[in-house]
């Protein structure tokens with residue numbers, strides 16, 4: 104049976120007591136989302152690369168944690184399996200891993216393009232793929248892509264392409280899980296007030312619009328997750344986040 108369409112305000116996922124794996128929890132957006140999930144009563148397992156920030160957040164949220172590097176994909180499935188086993192299963196997975204590289208279509212070294220795809224597409228796909236083995240039919244997948252997945256941007260060629268790749272993967276997983284009623288939420292934020300662009304692998308960003316408060320995006324992500332939405336994206340006309 105195909106589940107009935109979800110109307111705004113209808114709660115389809117109870118977060119209190121839900122077990123979530125958050126990958127990219129060491130990032131500003133990932134950490135804020137993990138804090139909010141914890142606030143809502145979720146039990147958390149955190150994945151990140153930076154040891155110090157990971158351990159500090161795990162201590163703060165009484166969470167288990169594991170380290171991974173997106174460029175070492177062989178380590179991803181074992182890390183997900185270990186954390187999922189520690190929680191006794193998963194009800195949801197969040198992937199907020201990402202890094203930009205600034206440069207036009209002909210400007211980036213191929214090694215940089217490979218890193219951009221490893222961090223924004225191949226590792227996120229490997230993380231979701233490994234987590235799916237632990238998720239029930241009604242479980243939730245939350246993938247953070249970016250506005251450039253919708254609107255590929257001059258001077259951001261490889262990053263736009265890599266986020267579009269993860270976006271397409273999430274769309275397919277959503278289609279595959281639709282009948283069972285599980286949520287696959289893609290969050291496509293616009294430029295946010297984190298230091299993300301300062302951590303780019305290479306290059307200087309093109310002129311950027313005013314940054315959106317990442318805590319506002321976190322709050323709307325939680326709402327969209329509860330309501331079982333498909334996407335939370337920036338509408339260029341109304342200049343607002345819209346959940347669909």
Ligand SMILES: NC(=O)c1ccc[n+]([C@@H]2O[C@H](COP(=O)([O-])OP(=O)(O)OC[C@H]3O[C@@H](n4cnc5c(N)ncnc54)[C@H](OP(=O)(O)O)[C@@H]3O)[C@@H](O)[C@H]2O)c1
Nearest residue numbers: 127129130131132152153172173200201249294295297299
């Ligand atoms: N901020 C924005 O303007 C903006 C706009 C649109 C979309 N986004 C997306 O939002 C998400 C969160 O970004 P943010 O603003 O929170 O930036 P951030 O603070 O730089 O977080 C990036 C996250 O990705 C992880 N990461 C980067 N390279 C990695 C690697 N090689 N291996 C493993 N993990 C790696 C970082 O881990 P460590 O810190 O442990 O290294 C961190 O957890 C990203 O997917 C980004 O693409 C951001």
